[in-house]
Amino acid sequence: VMCAGEEKEEEEEEDPSPFALPDTAAEYPLWLLCLPWYATFTVTVPDCGKAGKEGWYLVSFGMSVFWISAISYGMVDAAANVGCILDVPEVIMGTLVLAAGTSVPDALASIGVAKNGFGDMAVANAVGSNVFDIWLGLGLPWLVILPSRGGFEEVSTRMLWPSIFILAGVLAVYYISVALNSFKLVKQHGYMYLTVYALFVVYSIVGVWRLDIYELKKDATAAVAVAVNATNATATR
Structure with missing residues (x-):
């Protein structure tokens, strides 16, 4: 039986220091890689x-x-x-690399609150982060940069519409799958969502990048040609 004093002492126990040496040699490379960030955040935050x-x-x-x-x-x-170096379309870098990188903190936060029994908060975080990304993550940059670009930014709809339909489809699959199970999340949902994401990755790499079904390389070539022509015209004046 744990007395009240021992419970209080356990609650007040501090988290292990990030500067503590790792227990195993396999953990040293990652620890050394993160050490400058540990020091920077400790000093500034x-x-x-x-x-x-x-x-x-x-x-x-x-x-x-x-x-x-x-x-x-x-x-x-x-x-x-x-x-640019690997000749990978910006769409692929955005939807796979950047989206995954910026969503890792959200995923870890959802995992943390879900383990603590706050399933509603985990779901709200996953859905709410997309609302934040679309409205503020797009609205604020456009509001700041557009005045310096003549008040508008040309966006290719060749890839925009498929992305919109995919997002709508993913949300529909999510809500329907949860509703069919009386709004209870189970392990099978996790397998299904991971499978859907794997299919999206295959579609992005094979279809969008390698097969270039939306002719993104043609758009990129045309944009480069316009930039080169504009540069040459400016130089000859």
Whole structure:
């Protein structure tokens, strides 16, 4: 039987330090890779969970948003460069690489709250993150960048409509599958959703990239030609 004092001591036990040496040699490469980030976040993001730093929560939140934004910008720039070098369409880099990278924190958050018994919160996080990405994730960048580009941005609908239909189809499959099971999530749902995502990956790599069913390479070639012609016209003036 655990007494009240022991329960309180266990609750107040601090999380292990990220600077502690790993227990096994296999963990050292990842630990060394993450060590600079551990140091940076420790210095710049106050731990408002510690005694005496509770009032720093706004600073912690602001710095967390700053680092998420900075790292996301670096990830987007790196993905664009890698895609250019490997001749991978921007659509593929966006839907597979960037989407997966930016959704990992959401997935981990959903797993964490689901393990704690908050299934509704996990589902709301998965659905709400898409609403946030579409309305704010697209609306804010367009609002900021469009004034410097003549007030509009040309978007190719050749890939836009299929993406919209796929998103609508995924949401329909999700809601129908949950409704048919009396709005209860079971392990079979997980297998089904992972299978659907695997099919989407195959469709993106084989159909969109390798077979180029939407003729994205033609659009890219035309865009390069327009840019080259504009550069030549400017140089000859």
